[in-house]
Amino acid sequence: MTTPFDEMYDEHGHVRPHYKEFDNWLSRQVDGHIAHKRAEAELIFRRIGITFAVDGDEKGTERTIPFDQVPRIIPVKEWSVLEVGLKQRVKALNMFLHDIYHEEKILKAGLIPKEHIYNNSQYRPEMRFVDVPRNIYAHIAGIDIIRAGQGEYYVLEDNLRVPSGVSYMVENRKMMMRLFPELFERHRIAPVEHYPDLLLECLKTAIHSNSRKPNVVVLTPGMFNAAYFEHSYLAQQMGVELVEGKDLFVKNEQVFMRTTQGPQLVDVIYRRIDDDYLDPLSLRVDSTLGIPGILNAYRAGNVGIANAIGTGIADDKSIYPYVPKMIEFYLSEKPILQNVPTYQCRIKEDLQFTLAHLKDLVVKETHGAGGYGMLIGPLATNAEIENFRKYLIDHPNKYIAQPTLALSTCPTFVESGVAPRHIDLRPLVLSGKQIKMVQGGLTRVALKEGSLVVNSSQGGGTKDTWVLES
Numbered sequence: 001m002t003t004p005f006d007e008m009y010d011e012h013g014h015v016r017p018h019y020k021e022f023d024n025w026l027s028r029q030v031d032g033h034i035a036h037k038r039a040e041a042e043l044i045f046r047r048i049g050i051t052f053a054v055d056g057d058e059k060g061t062e063r064t065i066p067f068d069q070v071p072r073i074i075p076v077k078e079w080s081v082l083e084v085g086l087k088q089r090v091k092a093l094n095m096f097l098h099d100i101y102h103e104e105k106i107l108k109a110g111l112i113p114k115e116h117i118y119n120n121s122q123y124r125p126e127m128r129f130v131d132v133p134r135n136i137y138a139h140i141a142g143i144d145i146i147r148a149g150q151g152e153y154y155v156l157e158d159n160l161r162v163p164s165g166v167s168y169m170v171e172n173r174k175m176m177m178r179l180f181p182e183l184f185e186r187h188r189i190a191p192v193e194h195y196p197d198l199l200l201e202c203l204k205t206a207i208h209s210n211s212r213k214p215n216v217v218v219l220t221p222g223m224f225n226a227a228y229f230e231h232s233y234l235a236q237q238m239g240v241e242l243v244e245g246k247d248l249f250v251k252n253e254q255v256f257m258r259t260t261q262g263p264q265l266v267d268v269i270y271r272r273i274d275d276d277y278l279d280p281l282s283l284r285v286d287s288t289l290g291i292p293g294i295l296n297a298y299r300a301g302n303v304g305i306a307n308a309i310g311t312g313i314a315d316d317k318s319i320y321p322y323v324p325k326m327i328e329f330y331l332s333e334k335p336i337l338q339n340v341p342t343y344q345c346r347i348k349e350d351l352q353f354t355l356a357h358l359k360d361l362v363v364k365e366t367h368g369a370g371g372y373g374m375l376i377g378p379l380a381t382n383a384e385i386e387n388f389r390k391y392l393i394d395h396p397n398k399y400i401a402q403p404t405l406a407l408s409t410c411p412t413f414v415e416s417g418v419a420p421r422h423i424d425l426r427p428l429v430l431s432g433k434q435i436k437m438v439q440g441g442l443t444r445v446a447l448k449e450g451s452l453v454v455n456s457s458q459g460g461g462t463k464d465t466w467v468l469e470s
Contacts, residue, residue, distance in 0.1 A: 019073055025182070035413070066447055074466065074467050089337060091331065102128075124313075127309055139432065156340055160312065165426055172465075190467040207268055250292065279295040317367075351392075412445055423454065442462060
């Protein structure tokens, strides 16, 4: 890998202009001050319940996500380009979703092989010709952005099913303002705290009728879910009910919530449950998390679901390589944000190349998430590579491969002091009457030296993201 782009220092070791004021402040901090503030932050996060559970942890341990006090700072001119590119991408993805469940123009044009859609487990034939409000499927999109080379931004992946992490974005900002108020006096930083208001405004548009004030609920699989804190947090911040499947029922193709005052009609469900588990009558019959009959109510247009059922086909990693073509096909525009070059292992030539260069590539499961089920060639042992090779040969359809990019780094407080660590960025894009987003996102950081995996489940942490207005 080449030398990674450093967010704070240029190639000569000089502080970049947008970090100078922060660097001046940092140089005046006495030894131990930042470490003391970090301990304070962890104590506060634990007291108010900002924790997550790691999948597969038999003890069910709740952990706080490590929070780093060196912010990731983006100048507003850079952010403006990012924002336009993100909105362009999400608009095209929503048009693609509407198309494949209706006219299938992109398939008929031969830009995407039909079998890539029909044979994909995330494609929902139950959604064929179902009209969703405003033709919006992905109301909330988390687009993972990385920076490589000389600082070029790339889209690493699209998260359109149940993207998470926004609660940490908001709480990281609140924590920085609490710990270091003097920094906010020295910088003009774009706010992110109003995200729950924008989210509620977006969710209210996910219905066919505008005749009355819609009743919105957040549907969670329950307190044992790894992202339960975020579910409860967003419900509380929006002032809506947090419900589980057992709290809802369907009657006459309408969805009702059980309350102490009797049944209450539900208009919009912000679901944090995968498609498979939403309706045991129509989807996964053994699910105890969903609501029997909700698919019929949805197809009848009597309830809105965000994100829409069937959205997962657009964030499958095997569809990701086609997004630039989608932008040109639907919008007649060139993509503003580029994809990472991607090899589809289902294609014979791509598989052969991948097998020949495993030590240089990152190989990912098309349905994978959380940093699981992947191979990072440069960091893997020969034994790990050979074991992965056998599985890849047997199951090529399940994988894509990408070059191992040198993710940008940002100075980070670790046990040994301040050191560079690799980061990415997840901005959240909201699609309602308009496409909106806050100026910022969740910056994730790989705390292990040399690691490129930023996921919290794999030992990653988070940083506050500042879009510097001046």
